[in-house]
Amino acid sequence: MFQKTFDWLDERLGLKTIYNTVLDRKVPKVNWWFTLGSASLFLFLLQGITGIMLTVYYVPSPDHAYDSIQYIMNGVAFGWLIRGIHHWGASLMVLIVFFHMLRTYFFGAYKYPREFTWVTGVLLLFLTLGMGFTGYLLPWNQRAYWATTVGTSIASTVPFIGNFINMVLRGGSDLSAVTLARFFSVHIWWFPALLAVLIGVHLYMVIRLGISSVPKEED
Amino acid sequence: MPKSPHMSRREFVSIVTAAAGTVMGAVIGIPAIGYLIAPALQKVSADAWIPVGPLANFQVGIPTLFNFNRTTVNGWVQTVNSYGVFILKQQDGSVVAISNKCTHLSCRVNWYPENAAYVCPCHDAWFASDGAIIKGPQPRPLDRYETKIENDNLLIHFIGS
Numbered sequence: 001m002f003q004k005t006f007d008w009l010d011e012r013l014g015l016k017t018i019y020n021t022v023l024d025r026k027v028p029k030v031n032w033w034f035t036l037g038s039a040s041l042f043l044f045l046l047q048g049i050t051g052i053m054l055t056v057y058y059v060p061s062p063d064h065a066y067d068s069i070q071y072i073m074n075g076v077a078f079g080w081l082i083r084g085i086h087h088w089g090a091s092l093m094v095l096i097v098f099f100h101m102l103r104t105y106f107f108g109a110y111k112y113p114r115e116f117t118w119v120t121g122v123l124l125l126f127l128t129l130g131m132g133f134t135g136y137l138l139p140w141n142q143r144a145y146w147a148t149t150v151g152t153s154i155a156s157t158v159p160f161i162g163n164f165i166n167m168v169l170r171g172g173s174d175l176s177a178v179t180l181a182r183f184f185s186v187h188i189w190w191f192p193a194l195l196a197v198l199i200g201v202h203l204y205m206v207i208r209l210g211i212s213s214v215p216k217e218e219d
Numbered sequence: 220m221p222k223s224p225h226m227s228r229r230e231f232v233s234i235v236t237a238a239a240g241t242v243m244g245a246v247i248g249i250p251a252i253g254y255l256i257a258p259a260l261q262k263v264s265a266d267a268w269i270p271v272g273p274l275a276n277f278q279v280g281i282p283t284l285f286n287f288n289r290t291t292v293n294g295w296v297q298t299v300n301s302y303g304v305f306i307l308k309q310q311d312g313s314v315v316a317i318s319n320k321c322t323h324l325s326c327r328v329n330w331y332p333e334n335a336a337y338v339c340p341c342h343d344a345w346f347a348s349d350g351a352i353i354k355g356p357q358p359r360p361l362d363r364y365e366t367k368i369e370n371d372n373l374l375i376h377f378i379g380s
Contacts, residue, residue, distance in 0.1 A: 046247075053251060057294070067295035075294065077257040078250035085247070 021207060028213030033107070036100035037206070043093040044195065047131075050086040051188065058138070060184035062177050065140035090132055097128045108219070109212040117205040120198050127195050134187035140180060148183070149175055258294065265289065265379030271316070274371050277308045282330045282337075282348055284319065289377065303327060304364055304375060305337070307348060316364035316375040317350045323357040337361065 010016055057076060059068045072079035101121065104110050110118035137148040152175070156166035171178030226234075271285050282305040291298050303319035319327050319337070326341035336353055337346040344355030351360050365376035 049247065053254060056255065064295065071295040075257075075261075077253035077260075079254060079257075081250050082254055 025207065025210065027211055030211065030214060033103045034211065036096055036103055039096045040093065040100050041199065041203075043089055043096060044199065047086060047089050047093060048192065050082050050089065051192075053082045054086060055188060060138065060180050062140060062180060065138065065180060069139050090135060094128055094132055097125055101125055107212065108215055111212075113209055114205070114212065117202060117209065120202045120205070124195065124198050124202060127191050127198065131187060131191050131195070134183045134191065137180060137183045138187065145175060148179065152179075263291070265291065265377065267377045268367070268374045269377050271304075271306060271373040271375055274308070274314070274368060274373055277306050277314070277373070279308045279310060280348070281332070282307045282317070284330065287377075302377070305330060306373065309349075314366050314368070314373055315349060316366050316373075318362040318364065320362065321357060322359045322361060323355070328361070 006015070054072065057068055057072050057079070059065060069083070072083055074080075104118065104121065110121075133148075133151060136151075137144045152166050152169045155169055156162040158165055167173060169179075170176070171182050267289075269287055277283055284303055285306055286301060286303050288299050288301050291300065305317045305319055307315050307317060309315065317337075319329075321328050321339040321341065321344055323339065323342055323344050326339050328337040328339045328344070328346060330337055330348075334345075335348060337348075337350070338344070339346075339355065339357070342356050344357040345353035346357070346361050347353055349360075350363065367374050367376070
């Protein structure tokens with residue numbers, strides 16, 4: 001019964017082909033360092049799921065942001081767990097993505113024909129850092145407020161247009177409700193959408209080109 | 220390759236991956252359900268006995284308006300609602316507490332001594348001093364609160380809304 005249903009779907013969707021192409025592809029003999037990309041993908045999905053869960057209660061407004069998070073932590077069953085995973089997962093994701101980059105660099109995996117994979121990877125690293133920066137403001141506590149004050153001030157040190165960049169980031173001269181709203185928007189819509197698209201491109205190229213092997217002495 | 224009696228490496232990895240995936244899915248998935256339905260499971264009891272004051276404050280036959288506020292908490296937001304109740308001491312000494320909320324569309328009724336009636340400003344519903352219908356569009360008499368007397372102080376039983 002299950003086999004028949006599966007065959008019926010497979011004939012129409014090509015499930016086996018997808019499985020064979022994506023998961024059953026040939027790879028050289030590699031080591032544990034080569035799992036960091038999958039770990040990054042896993043963390044991205046985990047952050048996505050827990051992030052969506054948090055938006056159920058979180059309200060991005062100066063009046064409600066802090067209190068709604070207090071409610072998540074103390075008023076909702078397992079709110080502490082969902083937020084805890086999102087909080088620690090964020091730090092872990094930055095770490096893992098960074099190690100993934102180091103592995104690629106030290107193993108020379110960015111070379112021909114994978115230059116473009118490297119470029120999308122760099123963009124993904126920047127987006128991951130951007131997610132960390134925008135997400136840091138959302139709790140709207142003292143640490144979040146002043147960290148973002150400092151962070152956006154750094155942008156104002158850019159020659160000539162620094163102050164303008166700072167104003168664009170903050171949505172005005174001060175950190176305000178506008179800042180919180182736009183950081184929230186960037187954190188839950190712009191950057192995740194870009195991340196998803198770029199991960200798609202990144203993975204497409206990994207599948208298309210295959211992964212590089214561990215460099216040998218003669219390389 | 221001849222079939223080995225032992226589990227192949229591939230089979231082992233598949234089983235471990237599936238098991239680890241199931242555990243991780245459960246660790247996130249089960250709390251997630253609780254997280255989403257938690258507000259529906261919280262029992263909010265608005266039940267309270269509200270002190271209205273010494274019985275001596277109320278004159279026989281004259282409804283006296285008593286206002287009080289109740290605070291409800293939804294999530295992290297507090298809402299304060301005002302309520303009004305007419306206290307009426309009757310000839311026999313018994314006390315009734317009559318809500319000032321019109322039973323038609325919830326406007327607040329006022330006591331008019333010259334008419335000896337509560338009149339609703341919205342659609343001209345008239346009620347007698349004990350809350351009974353005189354005339355108007357209202358479907359039922361004014362609602363009453365349960366009352367009790369402790370040490371000559373009157374309390375009314377608030378049960379929400």
